[in-house]
Amino acid sequence: MEKPAEETAVAKVTEAAVKGEAALKPEFITSKEKFHEFLDSHCPKGGENKVTEEHSGEPETKKVKLDTEDVNKGAKVDGKRLRGQNKSRPHKKPTTYDEKRLCASVIQGNKQCPYGDKCHFYHDVATYLANKPADIGERCHVYDTFGKCAYGLSCRFAKAHTTAELKSAENADVVKIYEGRTPVRNSLSKELQNRLRKHAVDFDKSAEYLKTLNNNKDKKEQQGNGAADLPAEQTTQSKCESTDSETLGSSEKSSTVKTVGALTDVDVIKLRACEKKQVDFRDKLYLAPLTTCGNLPFRRVCKRLGADITCGEMAMCTNLLQGQQSEWALLKRHESEDLFGVQVEGCFPDTMTRCAELINNNTEVDFVDINSGCPIDLVYKKGGGCGLMTRTRKFEQIVRGMNYVLDVPLTVKIRTGVHEKNNIAHKLIPEMKNWGVSMITLHGRSREQRYTKLADWDYITACSKLASPIPLFGNGDILSYEDAMRAKETGVSGIMIARGALVKPWLFTEIKESRHWDISSAERLDILRDFSNYGLEHWGSDTRGVEKTRTFMLEWLSFMCRYIPVGLLERVPVKINERPPYYMGRNHLESLMASQNVGDWIRISEMLLGPVPPNFNFLPKHKANSYK
Structure with a gap:
């Protein structure tokens, strides 16, 4: 006798749960072959990538060429398939997409180039324009936002602000609005960089602490x-x-x-x-400091969607002390980030204390976080990250030293321990209270576990009682507002969200409004459009800036493709460790966004940033999230 349809559906859902697959409605499930056949029929490789209003709910986009032949070069090295850790990535020189750029002296309107005949860039505007790639769009976001574009003729949207005399125009009314404002702070000045390289920066308070430590x-x-x-x-x-x-x-x-003499206010x-500056951390949603993906444009997206606390990506203290521009870029803060901190990593009291004093004196931050939870070998084997949890004497000296030189709260992020069956966080937390930590974040996994097991929220619950009255934030496996509600019931002071924010940055909105947002593919594309605009502001609207924005967008899409629309699910909510079977979306764009193929992520980026250059090459850091 044939089983009723309802019983069959329940059986499929149960079977999917056992397999670790998300339970989708049967009418959307398809095979790998049919899935790619459908996408290729609408966006054929090497042809035209065209998304029409019929498929996406969006106006017809400009036709762009798709070239993905070199996308997965490096997927194998010496015949071995690469795995998802950074140590398996091939180290290549950065690709240059515009070998001959327009000289900055021409862009800025200077009469003479300081490098003279030795300059390698174009000085003749007509020659440069003849070799410049075609413009991406009719309007320049940077010009529309700020009233002027610093990239002038080299901008990939230059037609929007170029006069008949080949000069870059300015909108005086908009320029006046931003006069005196600094939307992005904490940049490294040339003067400070030179002083750091010459070891001419004074660390007076650090010297006091370290002298006593040595004595x-x-x-x-x-x-x-x-x-x-x-x-x-x-x-x-x-x-x-x-x-x-x-x-x-x-x-x-x-x-x-x-004391001798009068005691002054100073x-x-x-x-x-x-x-010290007091920060109220309690009952807030904290966007985790995410390496690579937690850049300033992404944080702006999350801030707009409801994140309360943001933190810069992990910065190495030794690189900051050396004045490395790329490391200082991780400390940059947008004016929309009203509660912002920076995270530093190190393993010695002297470098960490000096780094804290450097940050304290030269940046605007609301707190400084010590990363003692990083599991990667590069950091751990030197004694940093999770390694600090087993070196309590050094850990204490670092915390006390940084606390001594900082005028803002000092926070710490830890894991349950190093080994899976040997939790040590509960022993450290009471000690850290005495060291002067203002807030602790506990990721409910050990270093050994990485992300292979579910976070241990029972352990986080026990630790939250030990931390009182210091706030303790819980972190791990938050992908829905139900997950967040259950986490709050454990007694933690707040929640840190990491991978959940990468998969669905609108999670902050869902938690605050206690609902599941069945977000459409068009709305998700709008979020990506916001990211691309913020990226052009941050990295630039010339070719280099556009391709840097694209690269970081593709890194983000390696996580975002895991999102399964609520309207397609048999069972809500989906868990963070559940993967979807192959499925067709409710329109073409939704299907495209479900693909875990790198080439399809590139197609999405081309809708917003134009065609990729002929020599474009991309291999995601998280290789396990994609296939060729």
């Missing part, structure tokens, strides 16, 4: 008194700190420093650590 190195630490590790100046804070629940835990036996400000 007391051989002394046995007195039980219950951490003041032996602090400079004499800091011991005068004991009376202030004894009334503060977030104390350094070293005030009971501290001595008083005798001295008082220096001495009172309890008057």
Whole structure:
């Protein structure tokens, strides 16, 4: 006897749950061959990529050429298939898409190039324009937003702001709005970069702390008194700190420093650590510091969609101290980020303390975070990241030193431990309270687990009780508002969202509105369009800026393709470790966005940033998320 349709559907859902697949409605499920046959019939490779209003709900887009022959070069090295870790990526020189660029002296309207005959770039505008790639669109987002475009004729939207005399136009009314404003802060100045390279930057407070640390190195630490590790100046804070629940835990036996002459306001400000800037972390949604994908344009997207706290990508303290421009770019902050911190990684008290003082004196941040949860070998084997959790003496010296030189709160991100069956976070958390940490984030997995097992929220619950009254944020496997509600019931002070934000950045909106957003493919394309516009603002609207924006968009799409539209699901919500079977979307664009093929991600980028250059090559960092 044939089973009723309802029973069959339930059986399929149960079977999918066992397999680790998301349960989709049967009418949308298809095979791999049919899926790609459908996409190729609408966007044939090497032909024209055309999305019509009929398929996507969007107006017909400009026809663009698709060239993906070199997309997955490097997918195998020496006959071995690469895996999803960064160590397996082939190291190649950056691809140059515009070998001969227009000289900056011509763009800026300077009369003479400072390099003279030695300059390798074009000075003749007519010659440059004859070799320049075609414009991408009719309007320039940078010009429309700021009233002028710093890239002038080299802009890939130059027709929108080029006069008949081949000069870049300005909209005086819009320019006036931004006069005196700095939308992006924390840039590295040339003057500071030169001083860092010449080792001419003074680290006075760090020197005080490190001198005392060295003097007391051989002394046995007195039980219950951490003041032996602090400079004499800091011991005068004991009376202030004894009334503060977030104390350094070293005030009971501290001595008083005798002063000569009047005690000025400046001295008082220096001495009172309890008057540091206060930040209310509780009951907020925290966008995790995401390496590669957590760039400024992506954070702006998440901020617009409801994120409360944002944090820059992990920066290496030694690179910051050397004045590396690429590392300082990770500290940049947009004016829309009202609660913003930076995350640093290091394994020695001297470099981490100096780095904290450098950040404190030269950037605008609301907090500084120590990364003691990074699992990658490059960091761990040097003693940083998760390695700090097993080096408690060094960890304490780093926390106390950074706390001493900072005027803003110091936070820490940790994992449950290093080994899967040996959790140690519960032992560290009470200690960190005494060291002066203002907030702790706990990722519910060990270093060994990486992302292969579900986060242990029972353990996070136990640790949140140990952390009180310091806020403890939980992190791991949040992909729906139900996940967030269950997390809040564990007693954590807030939630950090990482992969969930990459898969669906509108998750912040869902959590705040307690609903599932059955977002359309057109709305998702609009979010990507916002990202591309923010990218052009941040990285530039010339060829280099466009291709950098495209590369970071493709890295993001390697996660975003995992999203399964709510309207296609038999069972809501989907779990973060459930993968979809091959399925057809409700329109062509939705199907295209479901593809995990790198070539299809490139097709999406071409809708927003024009055709890729002939020598374009892209291999995602997370290779496990794509196939050739």
